[in-house]
Amino acid sequence: MAELTRVHGSENQFFILDQTSLNQALSEEELTQLALNYCQKDANWPGADGILVVESATHPGPIGRMVVVNADGSRASMCGNGLRCVGRYLAEKYNQTEFTVETPAADLRVSRKDDLAPEVQAFSVEISPVSYERTALPFDKLGKDEIINEYLPELSNRLLFTALAVPNPHLVSFVKDEEDLNQTLGDLGQKLNQTNPYFPDGVNVNFAKILGPNRLFVRTYERGVGFTNACGTGMSATSLAFAQNYPDLVDTQQPIEVFNPGGMVKTIVHPNEPQQWIELVGNATFTAKISLDEALLHSGQLQPDQLTITPTTEEDAYLNFVNSLNRD
Numbered sequence: 315m316a317e318l319t320r321v322h323g324s325e326n327q328f329f330i331l332d333q334t335s336l337n338q339a340l341s342e343e344e345l346t347q348l349a350l351n352y353c354q355k356d357a358n359w360p361g362a363d364g365i366l367v368v369e370s371a372t373h374p375g376p377i378g379r380m381v382v383v384n385a386d387g388s389r390a391s392m393c394g395n396g397l398r399c400v401g402r403y404l405a406e407k408y409n410q411t412e413f414t415v416e417t418p419a420a421d422l423r424v425s426r427k428d429d430l431a432p433e434v435q436a437f438s439v440e441i442s443p444v445s446y447e448r449t450a451l452p453f454d455k456l457g458k459d460e461i462i463n464e465y466l467p468e469l470s471n472r473l474l475f476t477a478l479a480v481p482n483p484h485l486v487s488f489v490k491d492e493e494d495l496n497q498t499l500g501d502l503g504q505k506l507n508q509t510n511p512y513f514p515d516g517v518n519v520n521f522a523k524i525l526g527p528n529r530l531f532v533r534t535y536e537r538g539v540g541f542t543n544a545c546g547t548g549m550s551a552t553s554l555a556f557a558q559n560y561p562d563l564v565d566t567q568q569p570i571e572v573f574n575p576g577g578m579v580k581t582i583v584h585p586n587e588p589q590q591w592i593e594l595v596g597n598a599t600f601t602a603k604i605s606l607d608e609a610l611l612h613s614g615q616l617q618p619d620q621l622t623i624t625p626t627t628e629e630d631a632y633l634n635f636v637n638s639l640n641r642d
């Protein structure tokens with residue numbers, strides 16, 4: 315039998331698939347098919363925002379490798395909420411609390427932190443490398459080589475934008491209206507994640523409301539997914555843009571509290587180091603183990619009656635933690 319682990323970071327939901335525990339690893343095409351079929355939500359199946367694939371590292375040092383497959387089958391170079399969950403998975407598998415994990419662009423540091431509440435485990439992950447270069451995102455036809463707190467009339471006649479890769483691509487705007495966090499974000503997210511001249515590979519779009527010094531609310535329209543409860547790299551990119559665009563509101567010696575529709579994380583930004591980076595700290599919650607025949611994984615077919623789902627008790631604990639948060 316094979317196993318999937320259903321996990322979330324701030325309710326950004328994933329399945330972890332450990333390729334090293336299979337008789338035969340899934341091919342690239344099989345992974346794409348698995349994401350397309352298993353991430354769809356329906357009445358009998360919770361779906362997910364993506365699949366986090368665990369593999370052996372390809373070079374000495376990291377404890378393992380993470381590959382991110384978005385719900386639409388596309389690949390992402392990084393996933394912050396996902397890395398916390400994969401970090402926990404590898405920490406338990408190898409009984410370690412501090413290590414690095416290989417990702418397509420970099421080996422990233424992961425460490426276990428104090429639990430946020432009983433049964434709410436927390437992990438810290440490194441988000442890097444950071445780049446503002448046009449070719450890194452990439453973006454085009456916007457008349458700029460970098461976008462740092464700029465008006466972009468092609469995208470909006472009133473919002474300011476910052477674009478950065480961490481290393482997956484993010485567009486950030488600080489807004490005041492609820493309407494912008496809903497309709498405007500949805501419209502722009504959709505426009506930039508279908509064929510378009512500005513972000514040819516698509517982009518994660520993050521709209522943030524400033525709640526006070528070192529406090530933000532962030533909502534994300536994710537590339538390859540759509541609206542998500544939270545995006546770890548998005549909250550990290552937005553925190554860095556917050557520190558750079560509103561220096562009077564951010565003490566970089568202190569964590570930034572970042573609320574999102576699925577909960578809250580903390581970020582610690584390092585904008586003044588030669589290589590900018592962000593530390594992202596938040597929950598890594600395992601909600602169920604799913605046993606299934608390995609052949610079903612290879613076929614990519616979702617047959618809920620052939621899966622054994624064993625829930626944990628962690629979701630109740632997580633929801634209690636979220637209800638205890640002070641959002642004012």
Ligand SMILES: N[C@@H](CCC[C@H](N)C(=O)O)C(=O)O
Nearest residue numbers: 390393394395482545546547
């Ligand atoms: N939810 C993730 C980001 C996942 C990748 C993204 N959809 C992309 O294509 O870049 C996170 O927590 O960072």
